[in-house]
Amino acid sequence: MEHVLILGGDGYLGWPTALRLSNLGYNVTIVDNYSRRELCSSLKIHPLYPIPDLIERSKSWFSLTGNDIKVLISDLSDYSVVESLFCGSVPYTWQNSNLKFSIPSSVIHYAEQPSAPYSVKNAQASLFTLVNNLSVTNNILWAIKSHSPDTHLIKLGTMGEYGTPNIDIEEGWLDISHKGRSDRFLFPRQAGSIYHTSKIMDTDLIWYAVRVWKLKVTDLMQGPVYGLLTDEIKLDPSLKTIFNYDEIFGTVFNRFIVQAVCHHPLTVYGEGGQTRGYLNLKDTLQCVLKSIQTPASSGELRIFNQIVETFSVNDIAGLVKSVGDSRGLDVKINKIPNPRVEAESHYYNPSYQGLLDIGLEPTFLTTDVLSEIFDEVDCYRDNILSSQFIQGIKW
């Protein structure tokens, strides 16, 4: 029974990943320090609906399926915590079974402060983002190097590391010829927030560990993810994953759909030409699973661009308006001054072939897919606080 660690397993992606892998028979351990919950609380941010804590959710999963997801509530920026996960001395916060300890064969690393707006809020938030994210990555790399160099690290990067360059975005690497000589380098990275910059730093550190220590790493350069339901989550409302629609943690998809549902104009930042690659939550789970099943080799930093299609902000506003209007919502679109420093009209042509090559079957954003999210959000429309859409963070 392969043992998989899911770091940051309380999050929007971490929890559905844990459910999926547990459902498929993996021995799953989640580690989280609840920092997202604490940030939401201290910033007075309310997700669309309350989410039970990890112990409650794991108990619920066990009672529904008989599958055990072990939980450790602890801070991975402490090296001794990370080391314990590889040495059999884990002080689990909750586990049902008494499975004999086994060294994890894969580690899925979601354990980062994930909000771009939060990271640029002030010096302290920026410092927390950099220190937290780099510390966790440092500790995982050293623990794998020291205790289990065959463990496959699957790291969630972000397409945002690349920014919006004026050349085609390749999958992680670029062959460069210069003055008659050539070499292969990481594709140039220049990001639009401190958070995204912390992910560039992760990549710098991981590339060192792969080159010098010969670790096995897959870096999934993910675009923004949308969607709420997976086959496992559909089993019971107690298994839901977090849904933020606020300025700090909400993505543009979530914010627009919630705005449409509560008759608030969609708040397009600036001209709305900002184009990015997106994917469905279901596809994130596929990508992680395919990566586990085809591990990187020793000394290989395998980088995939984890998106399935691209949209501009105007495209997304148009899609949400179209589905909203068909539901009788009469959706308005409102262009507001852009709080971010970013190009509002730019070239954007990323490659994303690698995950298709290892078996990803993409879920495209159809009217039906959007309608399903509308249905979910609609159940909680009484919870919507429109004051959360704009909280005044300037880049």
Added chain:
Amino acid sequence: MEHVLILGGDGYLGWPTALRLSNLGYNVTIVDNYSRRELCSSLKIHPLYPIPDLIERSKSWFSLTGNDIKVLISDLSDYSVVESLFCGSVPYTWQNSNLKFSIPSSVIHYAEQPSAPYSVKNAQASLFTLVNNLSVTNNILWAIKSHSPDTHLIKLGTMGEYGTPNIDIEEGWLDISHKGRSDRFLFPRQAGSIYHTSKIMDTDLIWYAVRVWKLKVTDLMQGPVYGLLTDEIKLDPSLKTIFNYDEIFGTVFNRFIVQAVCHHPLTVYGEGGQTRGYLNLKDTLQCVLKSIQTPASSGELRIFNQIVETFSVNDIAGLVKSVGDSRGLDVKINKIPNPRVEAESHYYNPSYQGLLDIGLEPTFLTTDVLSEIFDEVDCYRDNILSSQFIQGIKW
């Protein structure tokens, strides 16, 4: 009277920089947390001779010249400390004069954990290096952005950020054409230690701050520095700067000269073809001064490769042997297994024109220059502890 902050002013380069700028009439404030002293102490590392603390050295400088160097012993990874330097609330540890507070026009940022071997010693040392170095850089950038966006930041980077690519190393930037389109990016970086990787991360962060906040930054990509004496240091023995020759903090020049003086074979790592750019301490002072005098523009990240000539390790061993032999030392060269993971034979062709263009007059490594260092080291030959040459850190 222009006010200049020297962060990390207790170090090998920081202190001579402070003396030079003070001598030239700048109002100089040094900040340091003595972390290098504490690391030396905890690792049982002994510099070649003891160095008085900053208060004693500043008092000595004042009594010799009447010039005041203000000192703050404090930790720049604490944002409130950095902020105080821009807001007039600095709790100086020592100052002689009572100059009215003025916002610094330039900040020289040397305040980093500078040892590559220490950074790869273990998980905790790696974590300390990353967190310390990134925290200080984060805090400086935010303080400048928030309180004094016209302040010119002069950051000490390292040529080690580039690694040893198979293409010519340009000064910080590279124009890339790809599939018929083109853009300009940071020159690709991939370093050989966690320390050097922390400097890549500094660059990532600084480039964000310059693009988005329009700060003024000069990044000096420095090679290893050699030399002990400057015009100011020659005034009095109490003004000396630190000299490490151990495996952790000593550079190859220092170690070889000390080994020659104490009749120990020069310890060449591996084949000795490792080639890097070097410069004299006197030239570091010139480069920093020229940078102050020609500040970067708002929104400009000006990058200079701060070296004046390149040598392989074998070249350096040969030069040290030649000067040592002429002094009757009969120097032996011993190739030992390389504790580092690095190319021992590689292409290396860096550009370094920018600093010459703003007035650097290079000091080349002549027999006389090397002999002067031998003379200094010879004065302290009874202090040499040959056990410090190799301390067993493996990359």
